[in-house]
């Protein structure tokens with residue numbers, strides 16, 4: 001973290017500013033704070049691997065005490081929840097001569113269904129819609145005048161999109177903050193997916209550790225139903241956004257519809273009522289998805305009432321007091337490669353007679369059940385007259401490049417992703 005982040009941070013308990021404690025725990029790397037202790041008027045919090053951990057639990061206290069005796073690895077392992085075999089495998093990867101990938105670290109840190117979700121996140125249907133939505137809203141005049149918060153941002157997939165939005169100022173990454181309760185996700189985000197963005201470990205079910213009225217956009221994608229203290233979280237999102245900020249909540253599971261791993265859902269009216277002071281509008285996820293895939297458009301000019309949404313499984317909420325935010329946006333076409341161009345890991349690649357044969361394979365039946373709508377744009381098989389097993393350049397694909405990018409057969413991922 002950079003010192004400038006301190007200006008945005010507040011203690012989640014006493015609300016006071018946080019200041020860096022000059023003690024043995026402090027390690028700076030250039031302008032960044034790699035590890036240290038932050039103090040407020042009521043307690044103290046550790047910074048580990050450049051990530052401030054603004055929660056109060058045993059692991060966090062353990063990590064802080066480890067830091068104070070200069071055991072930086074112990075602090076990191078405590079927060080990553082690693083011991084025994086997993087700790088050893090992690091240590092081996094870290095120390096390896098070749099740079100390990102996001103996928104290799106994910107195998108150790110998030111080996112269950114959530115790890116699978118993260119690995120294939122860049123092409124799943126809810127990501128496609130959320131990405132288009134934030135890129136559309138990002139074109140609204142007020143959206144990027146201040147920092148942007150990706151709350152419950154996991155390992156930073158959408159954060160990467162937010163950091164890549166066109167801003168007037170040049171330091172977009174600096175102004176993009178990913179927050180999550182799970183330290184291991186943030187560690188992956190800051191190392192791979194959203195490097196350069198600030199990561200803050202905090203609980204979205206508690207008061208947020210940020211100053212009021214500061215964020216021009218607050219995004220919470222795919223996670224709100226899993227938060228128990230929804231009223232507090234909604235109030236906190238509006239507090240940190242302030243009267244001019246935009247709140248964007250893609251993919252809220254509805255109680256009235258069917259969802260895989262639904263969480264503690266609310267009705268469409270229930271979600272809307274939580275954000276009343278911010279003038280929320282509701283949109284059909286099914287319709288947003290269809291318009292993004294079919295027309296590369298995000299239409300926020302036509303919102304729906306809870307009655308009109310009926311028993312649809314999921315909805316999107318956008319809350320903004322500036323009504324000109326609610327219009328029809330063309331989603332800007334991006335063909336540029338900011339990381340590495342790779343074949344979507346959902347495909348196997350076989351080389352046959354100067355051609356590459358790509359075959360779509362969902363990792364598990366459960367994944368296919370939840371994200372099977374990806375078939376809407378991912379073809380079952382693709383044959384390409386080029387070798388796609390190694391490094392891929394757009395020129396190798398000729399006129400097919402744009403279509404393969406749009407369909408997410410080829411994806412632009414962070415360096416060393418998979």
Ligand SMILES: [Zn+2]
Pocket residue numbers: 011012013014015016040041042043
């Ligand atoms: Zn405090």
